[in-house]
Amino acid sequence: MKDSKCIEELKKEFDAYAEMYSPEGLDREEQIRMYSIMWLMRKFEEAVKPLWMANKVHGYYHPYITEEAIATAIITQLKKEDYVGSTHRGHGHLIAKGGNINKMMAELFGKEEGYNKGRGGSMHISDMSIGMLGASGIVGAAVAPAVGSALKSWIKGTDDVTVVFFGDGGANAGSVSESMNMAAAWKLPVIFVCENNQWAIATDYARITGEPDLYKRGIGFGIPSCRCDGYNIYQIWETAKAAIERARAGEGPTFIECKTMRMLGHHATDDSWYRDMSVCDKYWEIEPIKRMGEFMVENKIATPAELEAIEAEAMKKVEASIEYADTQCHEPSPDTFYDYIYADGEVIK
Amino acid sequence: MKDSKCIEELKKEFDAYAEMYSPEGLDREEQIRMYSIMWLMRKFEEAVKPLWMANKVHGYYHPYITEEAIATAIITQLKKEDYVGSTHRGHGHLIAKGGNINKMMAELFGKEEGYNKGRGGSMHISDMSIGMLGASGIVGAAVAPAVGSALKSWIKGTDDVTVVFFGDGGANAGSVSESMNMAAAWKLPVIFVCENNQWAIATDYARITGEPDLYKRGIGFGIPSCRCDGYNIYQIWETAKAAIERARAGEGPTFIECKTMRMLGHHATDDSWYRDMSVCDKYWEIEPIKRMGEFMVENKIATPAELEAIEAEAMKKVEASIEYADTQCHEPSPDTFYDYIYADGEVIK
Amino acid sequence: MSIITLRESITQALREEMALDENVFIMGCDVGLRGNPFGITKGLMNEYGEKRVIDTPISEAAFTGLGVGAAIAGMRPLVEILYADWITLPMDNIVNTAAKTCYMFGGQANVPIVIRAPFGVGGGVAAQHSQNNENWFVHVPGLKVITPSTPYDMKGMLKSAIRDNGPVICFEHKRNYSMKGEVPDGEYLVPIGKAAIRKTGTDCTIVAYSYMTYVAEAAAIELEKEGISCEVIDLRSLLPLDYDTVMESIKKTSRVVVVTEAPLRGSIAGEIVGEIIDRGFDLLDAPPQRLGSKNSPVAYNEGLEAMCTPKKEDIIAAVRKTFE
Amino acid sequence: MSIITLRESITQALREEMALDENVFIMGCDVGLRGNPFGITKGLMNEYGEKRVIDTPISEAAFTGLGVGAAIAGMRPLVEILYADWITLPMDNIVNTAAKTCYMFGGQANVPIVIRAPFGVGGGVAAQHSQNNENWFVHVPGLKVITPSTPYDMKGMLKSAIRDNGPVICFEHKRNYSMKGEVPDGEYLVPIGKAAIRKTGTDCTIVAYSYMTYVAEAAAIELEKEGISCEVIDLRSLLPLDYDTVMESIKKTSRVVVVTEAPLRGSIAGEIVGEIIDRGFDLLDAPPQRLGSKNSPVAYNEGLEAMCTPKKEDIIAAVRKTFE
Numbered sequence A, B: 001m002k003d004s005k006c007i008e009e010l011k012k013e014f015d016a017y018a019e020m021y022s023p024e025g026l027d028r029e030e031q032i033r034m035y036s037i038m039w040l041m042r043k044f045e046e047a048v049k050p051l052w053m054a055n056k057v058h059g060y061y062h063p064y065i066t067e068e069a070i071a072t073a074i075i076t077q078l079k080k081e082d083y084v085g086s087t088h089r090g091h092g093h094l095i096a097k098g099g100n101i102n103k104m105m106a107e108l109f110g111k112e113e114g115y116n117k118g119r120g121g122s123m124h125i126s127d128m129s130i131g132m133l134g135a136s137g138i139v140g141a142a143v144a145p146a147v148g149s150a151l152k153s154w155i156k157g158t159d160d161v162t163v164v165f166f167g168d169g170g171a172n173a174g175s176v177s178e179s180m181n182m183a184a185a186w187k188l189p190v191i192f193v194c195e196n197n198q199w200a201i202a203t204d205y206a207r208i209t210g211e212p213d214l215y216k217r218g219i220g221f222g223i224p225s226c227r228c229d230g231y232n233i234y235q236i237w238e239t240a241k242a243a244i245e246r247a248r249a250g251e252g253p254t255f256i257e258c259k260t261m262r263m264l265g266h267h268a269t270d271d272s273w274y275r276d277m278s279v280c281d282k283y284w285e286i287e288p289i290k291r292m293g294e295f296m297v298e299n300k301i302a303t304p305a306e307l308e309a310i311e312a313e314a315m316k317k318v319e320a321s322i323e324y325a326d327t328q329c330h331e332p333s334p335d336t337f338y339d340y341i342y343a344d345g346e347v348i349k
Numbered sequence C, D: 001m002s003i004i005t006l007r008e009s010i011t012q013a014l015r016e017e018m019a020l021d022e023n024v025f026i027m028g029c030d031v032g033l034r035g036n037p038f039g040i041t042k043g044l045m046n047e048y049g050e051k052r053v054i055d056t057p058i059s060e061a062a063f064t065g066l067g068v069g070a071a072i073a074g075m076r077p078l079v080e081i082l083y084a085d086w087i088t089l090p091m092d093n094i095v096n097t098a099a100k101t102c103y104m105f106g107g108q109a110n111v112p113i114v115i116r117a118p119f120g121v122g123g124g125v126a127a128q129h130s131q132n133n134e135n136w137f138v139h140v141p142g143l144k145v146i147t148p149s150t151p152y153d154m155k156g157m158l159k160s161a162i163r164d165n166g167p168v169i170c171f172e173h174k175r176n177y178s179m180k181g182e183v184p185d186g187e188y189l190v191p192i193g194k195a196a197i198r199k200t201g202t203d204c205t206i207v208a209y210s211y212m213t214y215v216a217e218a219a220a221i222e223l224e225k226e227g228i229s230c231e232v233i234d235l236r237s238l239l240p241l242d243y244d245t246v247m248e249s250i251k252k253t254s255r256v257v258v259v260t261e262a263p264l265r266g267s268i269a270g271e272i273v274g275e276i277i278d279r280g281f282d283l284l285d286a287p288p289q290r291l292g293s294k295n296s297p298v299a300y301n302e303g304l305e306a307m308c309t310p311k312k313e314d315i316i317a318a319v320r321k322t323f324e
């Protein structure tokens, strides 16, 4: 399909499509940093699937591919003390918060050196040292706990902010609605980010929702709410900036729906047989890394060579993480079976 | 306080206040019927408190006093096969659906002849023979099951309609939001009625919600939603009529917020010490029975004498129900201890 | 007769009951278009339409609640919770509405709902996809709880559950889905509340259910070689539980080992041992043995995961212990 | 020393811990302005402000979830579920987040939350306000479960629970709230995991907890008159459970009756009997007895309600049975 014709078509079909421009306050260096982070996410995820096939990584693994702009645009604006609540599709969130991909890869390998000492795996990846509150295997269930960290900030009167992610699927969990209501009532410093990729495994969200604009739920609970083009890192960045400022200033929550499209299977081995994937062809033309790269070149923010170097650098880091996890890390010892069930080393058998 | 001055004040303060007029399609006979039903509710509830004090009735008892217009205006428009989902404050709902107050009183007395054979009491009052799906002791928890009866109508393609009630407190239960979403997605024939009396026991709803217009939550989920003056039986009737027609025609759910004010304690012995009850003085001027009566007299729909007779008649029925429950009914026999735990008389000890 | 997997036996039960009774319908995440993650409901939406095989939003609390209400209104819903671990989400409407409505309403309403929940440890899917919570429901009067482990039982018991006029929870072990077995071609039912003897024996009774029945059988085969003859009972139904069969067996063997895959503490194993003592303390020649998983959340790491659950060797050791 | 009610002992524990540690806060329905339905948190909102005693909407699932998350982030929340019956609503975040986060995260995070839940039968409030669901949580590795029954224990154990770095569920029997007892004036702690001997005896051990301890004591007093000397153990903590004290007692008495107010089937009574057998089958001169409520939802009718739970007479009969 031809590039430009395809994008004209897409603009009609993808109601969230927004033209790109470079927002105020976003300098070149930061753009390069964001671009690099997106590549690190992409390369990481691309590497996991073959590792899963090779049985090095097991369990459920949900790639963040083509949603990189969302986590990157939002989370890179946070400080270390700010919190991020994640989903089952959490690798990208962790990377954006500044997590260590070696430890993440080791965790996926189930190794003792992994973030979760091999106990958690992909679905529970977390790094408490940087406020990454952890992914969750129960869709929607991590939202209320994440809002709990905003409750902490509110009680303590700090200016820490929490960003909590959930999908179009997770948005339907009742505790998400309950959490929105409390956040609005008490003006908690939290940003609800709905990563609306329009699918929950094999369920098209249009089949199970009456109002396609998910951000309107936020309005119903009294939360300033809006929608972004999930492929447009600049627009998301600008929207998130305002939301973070509001939250930090004690003005309460914001709901940002980032509309995108799931362009791969739900997890490693899902071939999406239940849907027509050809609709995604168009979307690949605006996938966030390509799109940001093109914008930066067009606007002379970076040269193609620079961008290529960034990609290559990301690849190297990911390869190193695999090497680390595979050869330098260890299986948890059976002696440690009862560790971590209780705090402070207490063992209750 | 003077009547008219007080109402002028109230109009400013009670944002839901709506002038009364007689809507199309509501004939005199039906108005008289509704008025009688309201009195029956009122007399019933007024009778229970002394019975509770006298230890004839025990457990929790939540009077429906001053909310009579809501159940009456809506439920009297339903046919027998239609369903009503109720709350812990359910006596009025049952009466409006055509329930038998003798059986209800017997239930409150804990007698075998009661609706629930003495097993349920006030909080679980139900009459399946008329589609009264039961009150519930867990706030918000009965909403999803009630929507389940609408799911039945949708699956079977009948034109039965479900009306489900919940308070401003119950509205915050996550499963209510989840239910609204499903009702909207599938266009279920259900009407969500939020009886917003502004208090959940001792919690002023303004303290725990960010958006004071609760009906806007319905909009967020894609449900046509609006607000009524909860003291205005005519306005509620007209609003409900349109909603019921839509539901019957397969056009999906409606959300009606009936704004009112809790003018008594939460339950029998609650003296509302935690709030200033003098704000209610004004509201007593527009309490629904008084207001409808005045309107009917003013508009020559009924004479004061007729209205008095209706009140007296209601009183007689309630007295008879007490007499019945107290003297003609029996304690459940200990032999029946294991009955009804399982269906079809099966006993699993 | 044909040989099918347990997975297929479920599909057959659903298909047949849907054909027989138009009040039967299915709801859950991805049960329609995708036919459930394990392929169990595949094809049914095409056969019965989107109103009888309903893809739900991720709203377990309310969609189970809708099912409960539809049952009260006279339907026969089959609600699927994708992993039993998340039965925590609709817990309220299961425990406080489905289980209690018939009672609280003095028999005015029945709640003929079936809740299907894949459970058990396996596959390296970590602590939120690996639980055995069945004893929670055994502890709730008003419910029935079944755990069929063979295709024959699964089909026959699921059909019984669908026809039961009260709420039934069916726990299906994920590791059993591919197990094969014979199933008659025609219609049949297996009643709820009867245990099955998987292997007869004279020296020790092993009481197990679901996946652990297979592990127990393997242990019994090995013990047979050493001359210890075990009787293996597959409970099939945990509530009601067939103590007649259990006690008959113990009369013969005078020894008993109770095995569950649930974490031992607070599990049904204690309950069963307690009942055995009430019913036949004097029959016992040795203290009854309980075996369960270690009291730990389940790890992602496959080595730790494997350490968690009772193994053939553990059962063998427990049986031997009854001879010490 | 002063004599106070159990209700007041809770208030004291909360007040003291809030004063000592500014990370401690309370949330729940009506805990603030109203001071909870039983008056337990009365005054605390005035003392500590609306951010440390938080009136929540009726959103048990999410407000407990918020508490869990705040705990993960370093706070020490006290979440109140008005009636333990509704702990079904936040079940998911208790079981799958609070209990498992420390483990799933490989020790990266602690979850120092306390969940207080009034439980038990009494008052004619019917099936959704009368439950004893504690064994559900005993079955969940990662949790601690306490059931203090005297003002002294309640205050000291609740303070220990608040300082514990993991999740603790505190079940408070509604019928115990007005019980009075001595409490020291100064600060003290009662450790979690130690049982208390309420009455020493030599002939039979009665293991009970919460309200049933009082019923057991009453039974023991009556039995004493007939010359049967019972030792009454109040477990105080169900997870961890102090089997050392239980077994010490059985060594002396050789007989045991285990009493719970929960419906017997699937209750902790079986668990305890199972453990006793594992630890000291040979110590027993008679089969261990279990007593619990009848397996039924609780009725509104007061006569039926009263039939449900174990009475003094039932305990006496069970003790006598150990001498048959």
Ligand SMILES: Cc1ncc(C[n+]2csc(CCOP(=O)(O)OP(=O)(O)O)c2C)c(N)n1
Binding pocket: A062, A088, A089, A137, A138, A139, A140, A166, A167, A168, A169, A170, A171, A197, A198, A199, A200, A201, A262, A266, C029, C058, C060, C082, C086, C089
């Ligand atoms: C409570 C719950 N229900 C169902 C599932 C099974 N499940 C895992 S991921 C998923 C889809 C989630 O969709 P969405 O929230 O949109 O996130 P996405 O996968 O699209 O990123 C489902 C249904 C689950 N993990 N938890």
Ligand SMILES: Cc1ncc(C[n+]2csc(CCOP(=O)(O)OP(=O)(O)O)c2C)c(N)n1
Binding pocket: B062, B088, B089, B137, B138, B139, B140, B166, B167, B168, B169, B170, B171, B195, B197, B198, B199, B200, B201, B262, B266, D029, D058, D060, D082, D086, D089
């Ligand atoms: C899940 C749950 N939480 C708390 C309660 C305690 N409770 C009983 S009635 C009530 C207030 C309900 O308020 P609302 O829904 O507005 O109804 P209203 O009483 O005002 O009619 C509360 C909090 C309960 N019964 N169930």
Ligand SMILES: [Mg+2]
Binding pocket: A167, A168, A169, A195, A196, A197, A198, A199, A200, A201, A262
């Ligand atoms: Mg999605």
Ligand SMILES: [Mg+2]
Binding pocket: B167, B168, B169, B195, B196, B197, B198, B199, B200, B201, B262
């Ligand atoms: Mg209210």
